[in-house]
Amino acid sequence: MKPVIALVGRPNVGKSTLFNRMTKSRDAIVADFSGLTRDRHYGDGRLGNREFIVVDTGGFEPDSTTGIVKEMARQTRQAVAEADVVVFVVDVRNGLSGQDHDIARFLRQANKRVLLTVNKAEGMQESPLLAEFYELGMGEPHPISAAHGQGIRSLLEAALEDFPEDEDEPEDEADGPIRLAVAGRPNVGKSTLINTWLGEERLIAFDMPGTTRDAIKVPLERDGQRFELIDTAGLRRKGKVFEAIEKFSVVKTLQAIADANVVVLMIDATQGVSEQDAHIAGYILDSGRAVVIAINKWDAIDSYQRQTLERSIESRLAFLKFAPLLNISALRRQGLGPLWKAIADAHASATCKMPTPVLTRLLHEAVEHQNPKRVGAYRPKMRYAHQGGMNPPIIVIHGNSLEHVTEVYKRYLEGRFREHFKLVGTPLRIQMKLSG
Ligand code: GDP
Ligand code: GDP
Numbered sequence: 001m002k003p004v005i006a007l008v009g010r011p012n013v014g015k016s017t018l019f020n021r022m023t024k025s026r027d028a029i030v031a032d033f034s035g036l037t038r039d040r041h042y043g044d045g046r047l048g049n050r051e052f053i054v055v056d057t058g059g060f061e062p063d064s065t066t067g068i069v070k071e072m073a074r075q076t077r078q079a080v081a082e083a084d085v086v087v088f089v090v091d092v093r094n095g096l097s098g099q100d101h102d103i104a105r106f107l108r109q110a111n112k113r114v115l116l117t118v119n120k121a122e123g124m125q126e127s128p129l130l131a132e133f134y135e136l137g138m139g140e141p142h143p144i145s146a147a148h149g150q151g152i153r154s155l156l157e158a159a160l161e162d163f164p165e166d167e168d169e170p171e172d173e174a175d176g177p178i179r180l181a182v183a184g185r186p187n188v189g190k191s192t193l194i195n196t197w198l199g200e201e202r203l204i205a206f207d208m209p210g211t212t213r214d215a216i217k218v219p220l221e222r223d224g225q226r227f228e229l230i231d232t233a234g235l236r237r238k239g240k241v242f243e244a245i246e247k248f249s250v251v252k253t254l255q256a257i258a259d260a261n262v263v264v265l266m267i268d269a270t271q272g273v274s275e276q277d278a279h280i281a282g283y284i285l286d287s288g289r290a291v292v293i294a295i296n297k298w299d300a301i302d303s304y305q306r307q308t309l310e311r312s313i314e315s316r317l318a319f320l321k322f323a324p325l326l327n328i329s330a331l332r333r334q335g336l337g338p339l340w341k342a343i344a345d346a347h348a349s350a351t352c353k354m355p356t357p358v359l360t361r362l363l364h365e366a367v368e369h370q371n372p373k374r375v376g377a378y379r380p381k382m383r384y385a386h387q388g389g390m391n392p393p394i395i396v397i398h399g400n401s402l403e404h405v406t407e408v409y410k411r412y413l414e415g416r417f418r419e420h421f422k423l424v425g426t427p428l429r430i431q432m433k434l435s436g
Helices: 015-029 067-082 098-110 128-136 152-159 190-198 200-205 250-259 275-287 303-316 336-350 356-369 407-421
Strands: 004-008 041-047 050-056 085-091 113-119 178-183 217-222 225-230 262-268 290-296 325-327 381-389 394-400 429-434
Touching: 004 015, 004 067, 015 041, 015 050, 015 085, 015 113, 015 152, 041 152, 041 250, 050 250, 067 098, 067 250, 085 098, 085 152, 098 128, 113 128, 113 152, 178 190, 178 250, 178 336, 190 217, 190 225, 190 262, 190 290, 250 275, 262 275, 262 336, 275 290, 275 303, 290 303, 290 336, 325 336, 356 381, 356 407, 407 429
Parallel strands: 004 050, 004 085, 085 113, 178 225, 178 262, 262 290, 290 325, 394 429
Antiparallel strands: 041 050, 217 225, 381 394
């Protein structure tokens, strides 16, 4: 599971600047869930081959008791509860404030690993001004400059030191269970579906993990195929371990998606596709996971609503065209057989084996049918193709002048490959590799 780093600090110390820095290496994958939960931003970051999630908590005022500010404090508490490491940001140019002391007190009670981070310290690595921050009793201050990109790497190394480098996934997972996550915003019906799948007894029977870091994984079997259901905090759990965490958790959803082989994206038919749904869908796409879209509460809409729904799917989820749409009613147990089949098919597609001779033949046929455009003096020459990965499947094309292959042409190739291998419910990535 990806470790979670929460950025905490009073307003204007530079948290969003630091957030952008930490997530920069994977710009495209930054999922902005700000529409989902006020003033919190979630992003993916990477250090070497280690991946992590960063949560920017916005501003934090622990003593506030009213309105928006109170809501922000609540959000921050949740982010801290879900984090593995807290980066507590203070500002060397403004010095320590009463608010910093309040936050420090709160963080001590939260019992999390905290890295005291002194921002805006460009050119001040050795400055005596840093000594002031020992007063907070949060250990040694880490000087950084978020704006100038100084000290970020060593901060991240410190933050991630307890977490091992990602091990390489075993190449052939054919014998293991299919890891499955049900993702969607609150109230779409995730728990209802999961309860239907599991039966109430099962929910009580399985073991609770000892710490919040261990993901709950529930074993399931269907038509002889083993599954492992990854918790997205939709499971209703009792007991004190998760008390501090609200039922819907963006962090848990992001981690579950990253950990899954197949994601069921659940949409509420009565609500249509919202911006939040599109955010989650975007994150699933970036993750490369196989995906099926379950349109739940199909029982509760009339034919007029169906038309509106179809239009919202077409406009908002166009980028997930490859994902099958399943109309279901989790409550009435309708459409669940086809949903299982779609999940299994998506997994089969995502882990499909594509032999080099077949790929190369398909490539040559595609080129024969339609040549890539000449760009200036160059015409891309595609020589052969091989499979570079699974879940998502990656096809690597070798040749010359491949940097001139257009996006349109790549999509054309993708379509040809998809058709041949009958790929459903998985993204397919095409990579160009210039030969020698
Ligand atoms: P947040 O409210 O904590 O998210 O703070 P922001 O990231 O919005 O930054 C507040 C202000 O501090 C902005 O004007 C930033 O440009 C500035 N700032 C952020 N990081 C640095 C830094 O490393 N050095 C300096 N000098 N200014 C910074
Ligand atoms: P979650 O927050 O995504 O886990 O959503 P829940 O499973 O708690 O469901 C939210 C509400 O939607 C509950 O009142 C459910 O009874 C209702 N619901 C769930 N599935 C269906 C369905 O298929 N049809 C209808 N009409 N209501 C449903």
